[in-house]
Each structure stands twice: as C-alpha cells, then as structure tokens.
Amino acid sequence: MAIDAIENxxxxxAIAEQIHGETRRHIEALSERGTPPGLVFVRLGEDPASxxxxxxxxxxxxxxGIQSTTHVLPEGTSEKELLKLISELNAxxxxxxxxxxxxxxxxINEATIFAAVSxxxxxxxxxxxxxxxxLLGDSGGFVPCTPAAVHELLIRSSVPIQSAEVVILGxxxxxxxxxxxxxxxxxxxxxxxxTLCHSRTANLAEHCSRADILIAAIGVAEFVKADMxxxxxxxxxxGVNRIADPKAKNGTRLVxxxxxxxxxxxxxxxxxxxxxxGPMTIALLMxxxxxxAARATGVELxxx
Amino acid sequence: MAIDAIENxxxxxAIAEQIHGETRRHIEALSERGTPPGLVFVRLGEDPASxxxxxxxxxxxxxxGIQSTTHVLPEGTSEKELLKLISELNAxxxxxxxxxxxxxxxxINEATIFAAVSxxxxxxxxxxxxxxxxLLGDSGGFVPCTPAAVHELLIRSSVPIQSAEVVILGxxxxxxxxxxxxxxxxxxxxxxxxTLCHSRTANLAEHCSRADILIAAIGVAEFVKADMxxxxxxxxxxGVNRIADPKAKNGTRLVxxxxxxxxxxxxxxxxxxxxxxGPMTIALLMxxxxxxAARATGVELxxx
Numbered sequence: 001m002a003i004d005a006i007e008n009x010x011x012x013x014a015i016a017e018q019i020h021g022e023t024r025r026h027i028e029a030l031s032e033r034g035t036p037p038g039l040v041f042v043r044l045g046e047d048p049a050s051x052x053x054x055x056x057x058x059x060x061x062x063x064x065g066i067q068s069t070t071h072v073l074p075e076g077t078s079e080k081e082l083l084k085l086i087s088e089l090n091a092x093x094x095x096x097x098x099x100x101x102x103x104x105x106x107x108i109n110e111a112t113i114f115a116a117v118s119x120x121x122x123x124x125x126x127x128x129x130x131x132x133x134x135l136l137g138d139s140g141g142f143v144p145c146t147p148a149a150v151h152e153l154l155i156r157s158s159v160p161i162q163s164a165e166v167v168i169l170g171x172x173x174x175x176x177x178x179x180x181x182x183x184x185x186x187x188x189x190x191x192x193x194x195t196l197c198h199s200r201t202a203n204l205a206e207h208c209s210r211a212d213i214l215i216a217a218i219g220v221a222e223f224v225k226a227d228m229x230x231x232x233x234x235x236x237x238x239g240v241n242r243i244a245d246p247k248a249k250n251g252t253r254l255v256x257x258x259x260x261x262x263x264x265x266x267x268x269x270x271x272x273x274x275x276x277x278g279p280m281t282i283a284l285l286m287x288x289x290x291x292x293a294a295r296a297t298g299v300e301l302x303x304x
Numbered sequence: 305m306a307i308d309a310i311e312n313x314x315x316x317x318a319i320a321e322q323i324h325g326e327t328r329r330h331i332e333a334l335s336e337r338g339t340p341p342g343l344v345f346v347r348l349g350e351d352p353a354s355x356x357x358x359x360x361x362x363x364x365x366x367x368x369g370i371q372s373t374t375h376v377l378p379e380g381t382s383e384k385e386l387l388k389l390i391s392e393l394n395a396x397x398x399x400x401x402x403x404x405x406x407x408x409x410x411x412i413n414e415a416t417i418f419a420a421v422s423x424x425x426x427x428x429x430x431x432x433x434x435x436x437x438x439l440l441g442d443s444g445g446f447v448p449c450t451p452a453a454v455h456e457l458l459i460r461s462s463v464p465i466q467s468a469e470v471v472i473l474g475x476x477x478x479x480x481x482x483x484x485x486x487x488x489x490x491x492x493x494x495x496x497x498x499t500l501c502h503s504r505t506a507n508l509a510e511h512c513s514r515a516d517i518l519i520a521a522i523g524v525a526e527f528v529k530a531d532m533x534x535x536x537x538x539x540x541x542x543g544v545n546r547i548a549d550p551k552a553k554n555g556t557r558l559v560x561x562x563x564x565x566x567x568x569x570x571x572x573x574x575x576x577x578x579x580x581x582g583p584m585t586i587a588l589l590m591x592x593x594x595x596x597a598a599r600a601t602g603v604e605l606x607x608x
C-alpha cells in the first residue's frame with residue numbers, strides 16, 4: 001500500500017500516516033492512564049523556516065493528542081536565559097519532550113544547548129548520551145528523527161538491509177553519522193555494511209554505484225545522477241535544497257539531493273522529495289514523544 | 305625512528321615510548337602544581353588475563369608517576385556493591401581516572417557499570433556521553449584507548465588519512481565503532497572514507513582489497529591474508545587471539561587478526577603483533593589519565 005502500485009516510488013506520506021496511527025493509539029492509552037504526552041517547542045527569533053517547521057509540528061501534535069506548548073524567545077536571548085528555561089522544562093513533570101528548534105543564533109552554542117536538555121526529554125536525540133547509546137547499540141535512548149525516519153521507510157518498504165551495501169552521502173550530526181550508527185548494528189533490520197562518504201571522499205561516484213541502498217544527505221541540489229546509481233538500488237533522498245526557479249511563484253523551489261527524474265528510471269525503490277523523508281521525520285518526532293511520556297511513567301508502549 | 309629502517313614494520317613499542325615521554329612531562333607538571341594524577345583499577349575475581357593486564361598498567365603508572373590503587377573484589381560481588389564503590393570513587397577528588405577491568409562476571413551488566421563511572425573519570429572512554437561526544441566530533445570527552453592508539457600509530461607513522469579509503473573489520477564497541485567515529489570526522493588527521501565491515505558483510509575480501517588503510521579488529525586468528533590486501537596498503541592489527549602451538553611452553557601462543565608473515569611482503573606499513581597496537585593502548589590510557597587530572601584542575605596540558 002505504501003509503495004505506489006505503478007511506480008517504484010516510496011510514499012513517505014502514507015507510511016507516516018501508518019506510524020501516526022500507531023502513535024495515536026499509544027497517546028490515547030497514555031492519556032487514559034492520566035499521562036497525556038507533553039511536548040514543548042522553543043524557538044528563537046523569527047527565522048521563516050523555523051516558524052514553518054514548528055507550525056507543522058504543532059499541528060501534528062494537535063491532530064494526535066499531544067499537548068504542545070511553544071516558547072518564542074526574542075532573537076537576542078542569551079545562552080544563559082535559554083539554559084534557565086531548559087532547566088525549568090527539565091524539572092516540569094508535565095513536559096515529556098523538549099525540542100529546541102535549530103538553527104540557533106550564532107551567539108548561542110548549539111552543542112551546549114542540546115547537551116542541557118535532559119536526555120530523558122531529548123526527543124530530537126541530539127544529546128551526547130543518546131548519540132552514545134545509539135552507537136553502542138543500547139535501545140534505551142532516543143534516536144534522531146531523520147535517520148530513524150529513513151530506517152522506518154526501509155523497513156516498511158521491505159527493503160533488505162541485512163548484509164546490504166549501504167552508502168551514506170554526508171556525515172552530519174543530524175543525519176549521516178547517526179544513520180551509519182543505526183544500520184551498522186548487529187540487530188534486526190540492520191547488519192548492513194556501511195560506508196560513510198563526504199566532501200573529502202575520493203571516488204565518490206564509484207562508492208555510490210556499488211550501493212544496494214544509497215542515502216543522500218549531502219545538501220547539494222540534485223547531486224545524485226543516474227550514472228551513480230546501481231540499477232535496482234534503493235535510493236533515499238534526505239536533502240532539502242532551495243534553488244532558483246523563474247516559473248515558481250516566489251522564484252525558488254525546493255529540491256532534494258537526488259535528481260529524481262533522472263534516477264527514478266534506473267533505481268529500485270526511491271523516495272520522492274517532497275513526500276518522502278520529510279513527513280516521516282515528524283512522525284518519528286511524535287513517536288519519540290509518546291515514548292518519552294511512556295518511559296517517564298514506566299509504561300511499556302509495546303504492551304498497550 | 306619509529307618505523308624500522310629496513311622493513312615496513314611499525315614499531316608500536318617505540319611510538320608508545322614517545323607518548324610516555326610526553327605524558328611523563330605532563331604528569332610532572334601536574335604533580336608540581338599539587339595534582340599528581342590518580343588512577344584506580346577495579347578488578348573482580350582472579351581471571352588470569354585481567355590480572356596480567358591490570359599488573360602491566362600498574363607498572364606503567366609507577367614508571368610515569370601516576371598514583372595508582374587497585375581494588376580487587378571477590379568474584380561474587382553484586383552489581384549493587386560494585387556501583388557503591390564506583391560512587392565513592394566518583395566522589396573522591398584524588399581519583400582522576402577509574403578503570404573497571406573487563407570482562408566482568410556474567411551476573412553484572414557491563415553497560416550499567418560503564419555508565420555509572422563519572423564521564424569525567426572515564427579514562428576508558430566507554431561511557432555513553434564520551435562515545436556520543438566522539439561521534440559528534442566534540443573533543444571534550446575521552447576517546448577509547450585502543451582506537452585512539454591506532455589513530456596515533458597512523459599519525460606518528462605519517463600515514464595519509466585525509467581522503468583515504470579506510471576499511472575496518474569488526475564493529476565492536478571497544479574498537480570498531482569508535483575507530484570509525486574517529487576517522488570519519490571533518491578534522492585534521494581524519495576526513496577518511498570509512499567502511500565498517502563485520503561478520504554479516506558480503507564480499508568482505510573485496511572491501512579489504514580496496515582499502516588504503518586496513519584495520520583488523522575482528523577477533524579471528526590470522527584472518528587477513530595477502531590476497532585481501534592492496535599492495536602498499538597500511539595494515540593495522542588489533543586482534544589478540546590465542547591459538548594452539550605445540551612448540552610453545554604452555555602449548556599456546558598469541559596471534560593477531562592478520563597473517564603477518566604472508567601480508568608483510570605485500571603491504572605498506574604494517575603493525576607486528578605483539579609489539580604493535582598493544583603497548584600503544586596502555587600509552588593512551590596513561591595519556592587519558594593525565595588529561596583527566598588536568599581537566600579536573602582546569603589546567604591546559606598543551607600549555608605545560
């Protein structure tokens with residue numbers, strides 16, 4: 001169902017809705033037990049993209065029954081003030097998840113802020129403890145939403161991961177590195193051979209062309225071309241790049257890291273962009289929030 | 305000097321002595337400032353290998369001026385008792401490093417124990433916070449000693465790492481995964497393209513044979529053969545395997561994961577085993593301990 005019947009396109013919106021359905025049931029069960037999951041967004045300044053992202057997440061919270069609150073702080077907020085708010089949210093038992101919307105102003109050290117959020121409320125999975133647990137194969141932490149989203153897309157599209165050659169383009173802290181950590185584990189739906197490529201990789205096209213699963217998170221518009229993809233390989237496009245488009249209303253449009261039109265005839269399953277990884281990322285944030293509430297109250301979600 | 309003048313052998317003992325020399329100077333400077341570094345070993349039961357390992361580390365502490373203490377607990381010690389001791393050591397300001405010698409008895413959860421050691425005293429680099437910092441590229445944590453040792457061997461042998469193809473055999477939490485985390489970073493002496501291989505990797509020999517740097521930590525005696533190595537590639541052997549040897553005094557001997565006699569004529573630089581990574585691992589433990597003492601007292605080691 002999730003895979004388009006005619007084409008080889010992975011429908012991220014449909015799979016996200018499956019996950020939303022599961023999460024909604026968990027949220028209802030938690031609410032009946034007196035613990036409606038609570039998620040707090042913190043946004044600094046009026047960056048238009050941050051406004052849009054937080055707005056989309058708020059709406060999804062409403063839809064699923066997560067109690068969300070948004071703190072909008074002025075652009076000039078100091079690191080100290082932000083840390084004070086985080087400390088209050090860490091101590092508040094009705095808050096199960098805390099999301100500090102990046103990017104933060106240059107005056108604030110993001111690593112300091114992410115490390116200040118209680119690891120138990122770190123639904124973004126950015127705290128070093130959660131990153132460490134992920135690499136160590138300890139399932140007790142929180143997995144960053146975007147790589148977790150890609151993982152769910154692969155699993156729910158029945159892409160064989162075990163012993164697959166996975167090539168990841170991009171080694172960022174948000175996608176590339178945690179993605180490698182997920183797929184290299186000795187675990188079900190993992191056990192892949194992972195190569196992490198980046199701007200300093202020699203023979204990048206050669207690496208791509210031996211991948212059974214190619215994950216592009218390199219931040220370069222339409223970087224992956226048809227001749228870089230092994231026929232039949234699964235291609236996942238994480239990129240979000242704004243390019244000029246004279247035909248578009250505001251003169252620009254968003255494209256991914258994969259040249260979809262060129263690659264789709266060659267590849268096996270492939271995510272469109274938009275409509276692939278994007279909607280899934282929010283679904284995983286909602287699931288992490290339900291998990292945080294469940295863990296805070298000692299409920300086993302799997303048993304609900 | 306560290307590389308044998310005639311052969312392509314990396315002399316791990318000589319490079320370890322270089323590092324010991326640097327660490328000794330740091331320890332002297334810290335001691336003059338009133339903070340002699342203190343390292344505590346905790347050993348459970350009388351596992352012969354653990355006795356030998358802790359004994360070697362104690363001797364090296366003596367040699368360098370680190371104040372070491374060893375707690376030997378009975379085999380039947382409970383997790384709770386061990387956690388109580390760790391908590392006391394965490395609170396003791398004269399203790400800068402805590403090393404719980406693995407393997408622990410099966411009744412004790414290693415992950416729980418490693419996570420109980422204060423991250424600031426975790427000179428083994430096993431705490432999730434330190435593992436997370438390593439993957440995130442935050443240099444404020446502690447790097448596990450064996451992968452840090454391999455990294456220093458490469459650097460001090462002038463092996464080009466930037467843009468190199470690195471293939472790591474083995475994805476353990478002690479060596480393989482943190483090794484990948486070190487070498488994939490956007491940083492000096494890193495920026496490599498890393499592939500992490502393991503027991504479920506298809507075409508393992510093919511991966512090995514495209515490596516510029518091949519790091520074997522797979523735990524299979526003499527697994528890496530000449531035909532798996534690209535001519536001129538650097539080969540680092542982390543394995544410690546005991547095999548039968550009728551000619552040896554006790555009927556066994558230790559060998560690495562690399563068939564040294566077969567590979568050495570083909571490879572570029574190569575570590576012997578013993579005499580390669582082993583002595584380096586202790587050198588990195590000593591350096592981590594000096595760093596822990598320096599950080600605890602707010603001293604910049606680089607400025608000493």
